[in-house]
Every structure is written in structure tokens, then in C-alpha cells.
Amino acid sequence: MHYEEGKRQFIQTWGRLGSEWGINRSMAQVHALLLISATPLSTEQIMEELSISRGNANMNIRDLLDWNLVHKELVPGDRKEYFRAEKDIWEIARRIAKERKRREIEPVKNVLEQLQAVEGDKNQPDIAAFIQMMEQLNSFVGKMDTSIDVMLKADQNWFFGTLFKLIK
Amino acid sequence: MHYEEGKRQFIQTWGRLGSEWGINRSMAQVHALLLISATPLSTEQIMEELSISRGNANMNIRDLLDWNLVHKELVPGDRKEYFRAEKDIWEIARRIAKERKRREIEPVKNVLEQLQAVEGDKNQPDIAAFIQMMEQLNSFVGKMDTSIDVMLKADQNWFFGTLFKLIK
DNA sequence: TTGTATTTTCAATAATTATTGAAAATTAAA
DNA sequence: TTTAATTTTCAATAATTATTGAAAATACAA
Structure with missing residues (x-):
């Protein structure tokens, strides 16, 4: 080509x-x-x-x-x-991650925190299921958020290198 | 609420x-x-x-x-x-990652591999810049791909746990 | 089988999102 | 200043994407 x-x-x-x-x-x-x-x-x-x-x-x-x-x-x-x-791919990835975190993940995180605390009879299965899901999501989104923070502070080789050790 | x-x-x-x-x-x-x-x-x-x-x-x-x-x-x-x-968030995240990898990342990977090998005079700055960018992208996309593989095989706590050690 | 409930398809339409292009605003040289 | 180049804005329009709803296909019970 x-x-x-x-x-x-x-x-x-x-x-x-x-x-x-x-x-x-x-x-x-x-x-x-x-x-x-x-x-x-x-x-x-x-x-x-x-x-x-x-x-x-x-x-x-x-x-x-x-x-x-x-x-x-x-x-x-x-x-x-x-x-x-910007030509450095790791830097590009970090800037995209940083912006998507700020614009899209943080707002969702804030909503989920509210939703974890809905009022209602917890003996109703749907309400119990809702609260349980919000708790799970909060925990997960929190970890994603921290993961992005790790990435934002890390050097490319160190980041991938450490990640890849997991697979061995 | x-x-x-x-x-x-x-x-x-x-x-x-x-x-x-x-x-x-x-x-x-x-x-x-x-x-x-x-x-x-x-x-x-x-x-x-x-x-x-x-x-x-x-x-x-x-x-x-x-x-x-x-x-x-x-x-x-x-x-x-x-x-x-499916209610388990880690499982949901893995399934989404798996599908997006298959549907969106792999095809891009294939194109980039082709593009790395374009023909042209490498003394022309634009052609040199193109090839260099394709090499960088190939390397990066390959690492992303492997990272998803790591995630697909990993347990949630282990994955995040190991990742978070990076920040300390 | 035949009849009925259920699911799927898809052309028509609606809603959303992206793009144009020209006027208005801005910038800087003369 | 004035003038001309350049950038920005945004209403109008186009393109894309999503949704509807009813007909066709399918699945199943009698």
C-alpha cells in the first residue's frame, strides 16, 4: 500500500x-x-x-x-x-482518560452515591435489589476512578509492565 | 430520595x-x-x-x-x-471489554498492522512521521489488547489490588 | 393439522447529531 | 484610527441514527 x-x-x-x-x-x-x-x-x-x-x-x-x-x-x-x-500515545491516552473521567465518570459517581441511599421498604425485593446494585456500582466505579488515577501518575512501561506480571 | x-x-x-x-x-x-x-x-x-x-x-x-x-x-x-x-459488575465489565475488543479493537489492530508497512520515500518528513506514528500505535494497541486479556482472566480483587499497589 | 400467542423484521418516520456557510466578531498590520 | 485577514458563531440544513408499528414469520398448544 x-x-x-x-x-x-x-x-x-x-x-x-x-x-x-x-x-x-x-x-x-x-x-x-x-x-x-x-x-x-x-x-x-x-x-x-x-x-x-x-x-x-x-x-x-x-x-x-x-x-x-x-x-x-x-x-x-x-x-x-x-x-x-501531542504525539506521545501514552500521553494522549492519559489526557483522554483524564477528560472522560472528569466529564463522564465523576458525574455518574455523584449520582450513584445519591442513589445508594434511596428510601423505601428494604423487604421489597426490587428495593433491596436496587440498593444492592447501587452499592456494587459505587464500589466498582470508585475502583475504576482510582485506576485512572494510577494511570495518570504512572509511566507507560511501568504501568503495562506491572499489569503484565499479573498474567504470568 | x-x-x-x-x-x-x-x-x-x-x-x-x-x-x-x-x-x-x-x-x-x-x-x-x-x-x-x-x-x-x-x-x-x-x-x-x-x-x-x-x-x-x-x-x-x-x-x-x-x-x-x-x-x-x-x-x-x-x-x-x-x-x-448478569448482576456481577466485574463479570459485566469483562463481557463488555471482551466484546469491544473483538468488535472494535481487533479490526483497528489489523488495519494498523497493514499501515505500518506503507511504501514511500522515508526521507519525506510526512512519510517518516506516518510510519513512526503507526509503529507507536501498533505497540500501544498491542499492549491495550494484552491488558484486556489480563483483565479477562483475572479476579476482580486481585486485578484492582495489584493495580493499586502501583500508586503507593 | 389449525388457530393463537409471541417474536421478529423492516419500511416509514421521528429524533438527534453533525455540518455548512455566511455574517459577526476579533485581531493585528498599516 | 482604518483596513484586511482571520476566527468564531449559529441558524439553517443535511446526514445519521433511533424508533415506531404493523405485517410477516415463528412457535406452540389444542
Whole structure:
């Protein structure tokens, strides 16, 4: 396979993976494009490469900046903004984990804590089952949360290395 | 908060979490309902509780069966099918991980392996950057894949216990 | 078998989510 | 300042995804 075809396929694969995991396809494609670019790209270049509109490009670049996956880069003598992606995969994984934890897991955790304490007759099987499930979920989500904290503080090789010792 | 309100909130929270992670909201809500039910439920009961159509209920129950998160239960003397969810959270997490690995990660892994070997002049910075990124991604996705394998074979307490030792 | 309950399918429709494109706002050079 | 380049916003529209509901298929009891 030639590079051009590989590039096309990578962008579309990354986009599909993103949408399977609840991430806007264009955002994932902009990310893919920046991931494999040797140089920072302008909004124009991104629009051009992906055949998307200025509004779409702009909005998704902003989102990638919010996720800390991309940063602005100044090119001396050029008024345009350029964008470059973080290239270290472990760092990317940590930033995604950090944001999903903050945006999606913590809010659920807060709700579950409330729900553990519902009022009602615990002799009713449905109420007992509900409370038991909330307790189990609280415990599990708490452990997931701590696991992410472990990951956020860890070095890649150490993290995987220690994990893999489990299997032996 | 009373049980009825808690139940409503749990179903909607689980549904929202699902859709943030690329899972159909109704499917997540059917799952939530079954997770907290002390007894297996029929399609009719699910339709009623969630105010959804028969087609929708049926399709999402099938999907949950495909994900191995729910199984059929026979009620003697009743022709209807009843459904009960797996209640052990660690087991649920493993089954979800197993399916997402099979459906989403393995295909990406296969594509990335191809892409690592694109043809082109490696003195061109973009081509060099592309290949380098594919190598990094392959290595990372391989480790993620192995991590899931570790999880699939592990016991919950052992898994988290060992992980948490990392932080101390 | 035949009739009835139950499940499945799927075309039509609705709801949601993403995208466009042009106007408004902002920025910075002249 | 004024002007022009650039970025942002957002209402309109398009694309995608989910849902309905009724007909078809299936399963089962009589």
C-alpha cells in the first residue's frame, strides 16, 4: 500500500473508531490528520485535506484544544494559527482518560452515591435489589476512578509492565 | 430520595452514560432496568416501564443477548420469554471489554498492522512521521489488547489490588 | 393439522447529531 | 484610527441514527 492510500485509510479508521466510542467523527479525523503530520497545520489545510467546512474545522479544533490533545503553534511572520497534536500515545491516552473521567465518570459517581441511599421498604425485593446494585456500582466505579488515577501518575512501561506480571 | 425516583434517575443516568460511550440509549436503559430488577422481565414489562415500542424493545434485548449481558429465562407455564441481566459488575465489565475488543479493537489492530508497512520515500518528513506514528500505535494497541486479556482472566480483587499497589 | 400467542423484521418516520456557510466578531498590520 | 485577514458563531440544513408499528414469520398448544 502506498503512503497516500495509507493516510486516507488511517484517517477513516481513526474516525470510525472515534464514533464507535462516542467521539464526533470529524473531530477524530482532524486528530488523525494532525497525528501523522510532520508539521503543524492551519485551519485551511485541515479543511482542504478532509474536505470539511471552515465552521466544522474550527469547532473540532477547539474541541481538540479543550481535550488537550492539540495545541496552537505560532509560525513567525504568519498571522494564521497553526495546530500540532501531542504525539506521545501514552500521553494522549492519559489526557483522554483524564477528560472522560472528569466529564463522564465523576458525574455518574455523584449520582450513584445519591442513589445508594434511596428510601423505601428494604423487604421489597426490587428495593433491596436496587440498593444492592447501587452499592456494587459505587464500589466498582470508585475502583475504576482510582485506576485512572494510577494511570495518570504512572509511566507507560511501568504501568503495562506491572499489569503484565499479573498474567504470568 | 424515594426508590421510584431513584429508579427513574438510575435508568436515565445509565442511558446517558451509554450514549456518551457510543451505546444506544435504549439499549443502555433496558440494561439498567434489568440490572435493578429482582425478577426477570418480559418484553411487555420492559416496553411498559420504559415507554418504548415492541420493535425497539425486541431489538435492544437481542443486542444485549449478543453482548452476553442478558440471558433468557423460562417461566414455567408461561409462553413468553423473560430476560434477566448478569448482576456481577466485574463479570459485566469483562463481557463488555471482551466484546469491544473483538468488535472494535481487533479490526483497528489489523488495519494498523497493514499501515505500518506503507511504501514511500522515508526521507519525506510526512512519510517518516506516518510510519513512526503507526509503529507507536501498533505497540500501544498491542499492549491495550494484552491488558484486556489480563483483565479477562483475572479476579476482580486481585486485578484492582495489584493495580493499586502501583500508586503507593 | 389449525388457530393463537409471541417474536421478529423492516419500511416509514421521528429524533438527534453533525455540518455548512455566511455574517459577526476579533485581531493585528498599516 | 482604518483596513484586511482571520476566527468564531449559529441558524439553517443535511446526514445519521433511533424508533415506531404493523405485517410477516415463528412457535406452540389444542
